[in-house]
Amino acid sequence: MILTAMTLFLCAAMIGAALFAVLGRSLPIAILAAGLVSLVASILFLVMAAPDVAMTEAAIGSGLTTFLFFFVLGRVRRGEND
Amino acid sequence: MAGLLDIVGGLLMVGGTAFLVFGGLGLVRMPDLFNRIHAGTKATTLGTLLTLAGAACLRPDWGWKLLLIAVFILSTNPLSAQVLARAAHRIGAAMSVKTRVDRLEEDQGA
Amino acid sequence: MAEALVSLAVLLAGLAFLLALWRFLAGPTAADRVVAFDVMTVIGISFIVILALLEGRGIYLDAALVYALLSFLGVIAVARYLERGY
Amino acid sequence: MTQARHPGVQFATLLLFWILLNGSLAPDVLIVGVIAAAAITLLLPGAIPFFGQFRGNRPEAWVAAIGYFTYFFKELVKSNLRIAAVVLAPSLPVSPGIVKVRTKLKTPMGRLLLANSITLTPGTLTVDLDGDWLYIHWVRVESVDIDKATAEIVAGFERYLEVMYG
Amino acid sequence: MIKRVIALTLLAGLGLLFLGLLLDYRPDTDLNLSARYYAERTAPDLGAANIVTAIVVTYRGLDTLGEVTVLFLSATIVGLVLALGRRRGQAPAGLAPVGELLTTGSRMLTPLILLLGAYVFVNGHLTPGGGFQGGAILASGILLLLLADPLRHFSHGLISAVESLAGVFYVAIGLAGLVWAGGFLDNRILPLGDLGALFSAGAIPVIYSLIGLKVGAEFASMLASLAETEEL
Amino acid sequence: MVDISLIAMATGFVLILIGLYGALTNGNLLRMIVAFTVADAGVNLVLVSVGYMRGRTAPILDSAVPAAEAVARIIDPVPQALVLTAIVIGLGVTALMLAYAYRLYEAKGTLDIAKFSELKW
Known part of the structure; x- marks a missing residue:
């Protein structure tokens, strides 16, 4: 019961974040929203009794993906300032 | 006694989740970025x-792992808040109109 | 009794998550969103601990451990981007 | 800035964390833990161990450590109650500002702990650390004078940390 | 505009397809045959407590070898692609300096992150996690070093040595399984031990540790080649 | 009461659609990659939800789930094993795409695919 409520809530948050990631105007914010999708997905995997998958998503989504995107974005921004 | x-x-x-709610409320109500970082972090x-701690009371056999999570949170959370506050100040994040003094700005300008 | 209190805790954590989500969607600047993101990760750790309690599986805590130690990396990456650190 | 290396302390700290992670003292756990801790210690010579630079050989440092943790948790709870009071008040009573304070601590670990503690205590947030100067964002600025602000914000922790880390 | 209409039409079709799948879907109430086999036979045959790990490392070990190879290839290609555009001799101007607290914090936390990674892949057969997660955590430790010092130079020799040694031993253990046990990547070349102990499940912890080192080295080499797109 | 796996599966499908929409309609390469990661998360969610069964727990044996009760207590481990590697490969693919995007940017000075004219005829 409480699990179902939690799932519904998390799914709604996830769809909102995904829409934000795709339709949002600014690119850094879109990347952050994609990170949020990954966070919520990780909790959802845990709700669905998949701790291995949740842990993979945690290890990868928390730092590495965000950094890769922002690194390339930073280099592009530097190129535009030159 | 269990x-x-x-x-x-x-x-x-x-109680813990109530503090989380206060943090969320602070995040929504506070007037500028630095005050939001305050509310969020603390x-x-x-x-x-x-x-x-509550989980440790309910399941004492998980105590060590919960203690480790607490140690990690205590050492990483303030660090990220500090780095973010520094970055925000460097890019000149808007400060609330109620702000009275900004010594860092004065020193960097000098 | 304890069951009811834990359920109440889930509801409160969900409310906190919702408030942080509102700040995330409202902005106004990228740095505000990063703060909201950080708060949501920490609330996620609480969620994971409560889930482990509800399911009675201590092994779920390992995921919380990973988030507790790694979540600040994302925030630092964004902060360094904002201040042009790389 | 002292650059002293503490491979022994680093190794012991990592082994302690390994035992806490595994939650067991079985011989096979210890063997793997020794290998992993030794490898990480060798691989990262510039690292500061978690309890590095702690003056564990002096008894008063341990007393100060206990005092520090008591004071820290008291301040943490106090700061949260204050945040709750501010957030729940309809008028939102804040008068923020960034003030400058001085620290006497010299070791990196002591300074990091000081900055982190200040971030978690009532109404203060470390924004920058530059030499001897700390820049603190204060939710309710009580004094812009350096000495007064130092006494208000830093002194409580520095008293303990000075004994612990120097 | 026309592009958007075409995209929406395509997606509407795909959405109808998904809707059909969703409406027809009936959740299972009991394990299917293969899952039942894994659930029954993993503990007695392989001695691993984590069935997912048993599947990844042993039952489908060959696939995992392929996946590690895919990762290796993508890391290599990232390195090659970025090396083509490397700009030499340009000191990046106006980089924000790293604060002292972040430097100290990274010196304090990096060993802990690496230790957590080691814990995750060594305990892959007992707790959730394993080589892939542990490797990603190791790479996150490297990432923290990089964030604290953006101009840091990583030793490519060390990274590729770890990567290739781990790969060679991985294949060697697989071949040893072919010779001394039931087949390629069979874990029963070492004693199975007691269920739940660290030294159990035969070669699974060894194989997963090697995978962890290999994956960590691959991600680390991706990070290093990104960081070195500008050489001083 | 709707089943958890159905909710999650529906969400996964919606995420795939959102991600594909973003990848198809955006002109900016980086945005396309972001949309791709969203779709990736959706696919993983669908796969995991296929393996979930109500009232059962994770396929890891410990004191809470002894080996003798495993068949009655655990969920299907196979989709989890698939998704586990899919996520890691997804990061590898993302890194590869980002490296290509960065090279393209260096070569052309833009990330807008409408300006890459060699491929048009």
Whole structure:
């Protein structure tokens, strides 16, 4: 019961974040929203009794993906300032 | 006596999540970025610590792992808040009109 | 009794998550969103601990451990981007 | 800035964390833990151990450590109650500002702990650390004078940390 | 505009397809045959407590070898692609300096992150996690070093040595399984031990540790080649 | 009461659609990659939800789930094993795409695919 409520809530948050990631105007914010999708997905995997998958998503989504995107974005921004 | 420990654990968890709510409320109500960082960092740190303590009361056999999570949160949470505050100040994040003094700005301008 | 309190804790954590989500969607600047993101990660740790309690599986805590130690990396990456650190 | 290396302390700290992670003292856990801790210690010579630079050989440092943790948790709870009071008040009573304070601590670990503690205590947030100067964002500025602000914000922790880390 | 209409039409079709799948879907109430086999036979045959790990490392070990190879290839290609555009001799101007607290914090926390990674892949057969997660955590430790010092130079020799040694031993253990046990990547070349102990499940912890080192080295080499797109 | 796996599966499908929409309609390469990661998360969610069964727990044996009760207590481990590697490979693919995007940017000075004219005829 409480699990179902939690799932519904998390799914709604996830769809909102995904829409934000795709339709949002600014690119850094879109990347952050994609990170949020990954966070919520990780909790959802845990709700669905998949701790291995949740842990993979945690290890990868928390730092590495965000950094890769922002690194390339930073280099592009530097190129535009030159 | 296990029943008492259970109730204490449950109450600790409710208290911790209540602090999380205060943090969220602060995040929404505070006027500028730095005040939001205040609310976010402090409230979530204590809130999570209390939640972990509550879980430790309910399941004492998980104690060591919960202690480790608490140690990690205590050492990483303020660090990220500090780095973010520094970055925000460097890019000149808007400060609330109520702000009275900014010594860092004065020193960097000099 | 403890069950009811834990359920109440889930509801409160969900409310906190919702408030942080509102700040995330409202902005106004990228740095505000990063703060909201950080708060949501920490609330996620609480969620994971509560889930472990509800399911009665201590092994779920390992995921919380990973988030507790790694979540600040994302925030630092964004902060360094904002201040042009790389 | 002292650059003293503490491979022994680093190794012991990592082994302690390994035992806490595994939650067991079985011989096979210890063997793997020794290998992993030794490898990480060798691989990262510039690292500061978690309890590095702690003056564990002096008894008063341990007393100060206990005092520090008591004071820290008291302040943490106090700061949260204050945040809750501010957030729940309809008028939102804040008068923020960034003030400058001085620290006497010299070791990196002591300074990091000081900055982190200040971030978690009532109404203060470390924004920058530059030499001897700390820049603190204060939700309710009580004094812009350096000495007064130092006494208000830093002194409580520095008293303990000075004994612990120097 | 026309592009958007075409995209929406395509997606509407795909959405109808998904809707059909969703409406027809009936959740299972009991394990299917293969899952039942894994659930029954993993503990007695392989001695691993984590069935997912048993599947990844042993039952489908060959696939995992392929996946590690895919990762290796993508890391290599990232390195090659970025090396083509490397700009030499340009000191990046106006980089924000790293604060002292972040430097100290990274010196304090990096060993802990690496230790957590080691814990995750050594305990892959007992707790959730394993080589892939542990490797990603190791790479996160490297990432923290990089964030604290953006101009840091990583030793490519060390990274590729770890990567290739781990790969060679991985294949060697697989071949040893072919010779001394039932087949390629069979874990029963070492004693199975007691269920739940660290030294159990035969070669699974060893294989997963090697995978962890290999994955960590691959991600680390991706990070290093990104960081070195500008050489001083 | 709707089943958890159905909710999650529906969400996964919606995420795939959102991600594909973003990848198809955006002109900016980096945005396309972000949309791709969203779709990736959706696919993983669908796969995991296929393996979930109500009232059962994770396929890891310990004191809470002894080996003798495993068949009655655990969920299907196979989709989890698939998704586990899919996520890691997804990061590898993302890194590869980002490296290509960065090279393209260096070569052309833009990330807008409408300006890459060699491929048009």
